[in-house]
Amino acid sequence: MQPDHADALNAILGDSSRVLTQPQVVEQLSRDFYWYSPVLRKQLDGKVADIVIQPLTTPEIQNILRYCHAHDLPVTIRGAGTGNYGQAVPLRGGIVLDLARMDQIEAFEPGGVAVCQPGARLGAIESEARKCGWELRCYPSTIVKATVGGFLGGGSGGVGSVAHGNLRDYDTVRAIEVVTMEAEPRVVLHEGQAVHEILHAWGTNGVISRIWLALTPAVEWAQCAVAFDTFAGAFDFSERVARSPQWIKRLVTAFEWPISSFFGPVRQYAPDGKALIFFMIAAAQLAAFESAARQAGGEVSYSGAYLGLRTRPLLSDYTWNHTTLWAMKADDAYTYLQCAFDPATAREQMRRLKERFGHEMLFHMEFWKNGEGVMIPGSLPVVYYTTEERLNEMIDYCREIGVFVANPHVNYVEGGGRYRPDNVQLIAKRRYDPKGLMNPGKMLTFEPEAPNR
Numbered sequence: 001m002q003p004d005h006a007d008a009l010n011a012i013l014g015d016s017s018r019v020l021t022q023p024q025v026v027e028q029l030s031r032d033f034y035w036y037s038p039v040l041r042k043q044l045d046g047k048v049a050d051i052v053i054q055p056l057t058t059p060e061i062q063n064i065l066r067y068c069h070a071h072d073l074p075v076t077i078r079g080a081g082t083g084n085y086g087q088a089v090p091l092r093g094g095i096v097l098d099l100a101r102m103d104q105i106e107a108f109e110p111g112g113v114a115v116c117q118p119g120a121r122l123g124a125i126e127s128e129a130r131k132c133g134w135e136l137r138c139y140p141s142t143i144v145k146a147t148v149g150g151f152l153g154g155g156s157g158g159v160g161s162v163a164h165g166n167l168r169d170y171d172t173v174r175a176i177e178v179v180t181m182e183a184e185p186r187v188v189l190h191e192g193q194a195v196h197e198i199l200h201a202w203g204t205n206g207v208i209s210r211i212w213l214a215l216t217p218a219v220e221w222a223q224c225a226v227a228f229d230t231f232a233g234a235f236d237f238s239e240r241v242a243r244s245p246q247w248i249k250r251l252v253t254a255f256e257w258p259i260s261s262f263f264g265p266v267r268q269y270a271p272d273g274k275a276l277i278f279f280m281i282a283a284a285q286l287a288a289f290e291s292a293a294r295q296a297g298g299e300v301s302y303s304g305a306y307l308g309l310r311t312r313p314l315l316s317d318y319t320w321n322h323t324t325l326w327a328m329k330a331d332d333a334y335t336y337l338q339c340a341f342d343p344a345t346a347r348e349q350m351r352r353l354k355e356r357f358g359h360e361m362l363f364h365m366e367f368w369k370n371g372e373g374v375m376i377p378g379s380l381p382v383v384y385y386t387t388e389e390r391l392n393e394m395i396d397y398c399r400e401i402g403v404f405v406a407n408p409h410v411n412y413v414e415g416g417g418r419y420r421p422d423n424v425q426l427i428a429k430r431r432y433d434p435k436g437l438m439n440p441g442k443m444l445t446f447e448p449e450a451p452n453r
């Protein structure tokens, strides 16, 4: 990149401290957690931007995009860089647009809607919302670090999804304001169904600059760990709790042994050889819940109050994709898949997977409610990686037996399982980024407009 781009961007912002060119800093802000995947590691190691820019306002974003459009500079948006698929890794250099400093929570509207800038941390939104009687409907286990814009751009669901579905369900994202990559960048409001044009598009079709996020009334939560002799017993109980309207819950996560042996700080709550379940249950129901767990043959190995994100131990730190992280700490040959079992035949599907792959695939179940209200036995199985061929064999076999796989080992939107079959994200990209400068290379079905057309 020509050095005068940095000078020009300095002049646009009028603040050189927000135009970062130091190679180490630029390299660090060009990475995310793609290294979870041995396949992506090979593809993405060494990919870096030329400059990192940190806007503070929407007009600044417009000014930056106007300049990038005029000079054909690629732009990759970054929230906190906790994505797992290399979504925030720039493939073709250019600019990383780091939005972490646009972190204001502007308001909590009556009826429980948070209005935020994109860089607002989910943990801050949760903590502030609870002060006025609300909480997030769902959040990734990276809540403390992750930004709301990054969650909309690259995430899907997490803690809370067992009750409220994923981010794209139940009108949780009420509206999004997007800045377009055009000669004269516009700020466009997407409301209702139109939010799906931007959600989970990996920043390929515009910069989310403002978000209206629906919350849910806050609950006093408790945490509980229950061990079972067999994974089948743990699965039965966790499924029953997930499905039953009797229990007010935020998290239902079941682990096949030896996954819980990887959880260093809470290892004492994981009896040797047993399957373990982590729950977040309404505190008012805790005593009844423990007794139901014992009646089902479970051993309650831990229970305690949940006092917010600083609670220790914080069981959600071992769930969702944190589970994979603990496994990788124990042995870096571990990686993962993202699956959804068929609620009617999950046991048979698991039996067949076990028969074929044995300990190469360890079950880690996360229950979530889908948009139609069906409780899905979701899974981020921990996978022992040997070769890419073997990994693909696992993915193919899952699909052959009806297990849905959102492949986390590919680096383009269409491959990851959250791409909309009605192509609305692609259609929006054609409209908002006709030159194809936003996160180029990540939406494979997009073809840039011919220069002279």
Ligand code: FAD
Residues within 6 Å of the ligand: 032, 033, 076, 077, 078, 079, 080, 081, 082, 083, 084, 087, 088, 099, 118, 139, 140, 141, 142, 145, 146, 147, 148, 149, 150, 151, 152, 153, 154, 155, 156, 157, 158, 159, 201, 202, 203, 204, 206, 207, 208, 209, 320, 321, 322, 325, 439
């Ligand atoms: P980034 O990684 O910075 O960005 C994600 C994508 O969104 C990128 O493509 C980026 O270009 C784009 N983007 C960022 N900001 C904007 C914007 N303003 N406008 C448009 N596009 C934008 N994910 C889950 O869904 N659930 C989980 O439970 C979960 N658990 C995780 C656990 C671990 C240990 C790790 C490492 C990851 C986990 N993730 C999970 C993935 C990730 O943490 C979340 O998706 C998180 O919400 C991403 O936020 P971020 O701010 O880090 O986004």
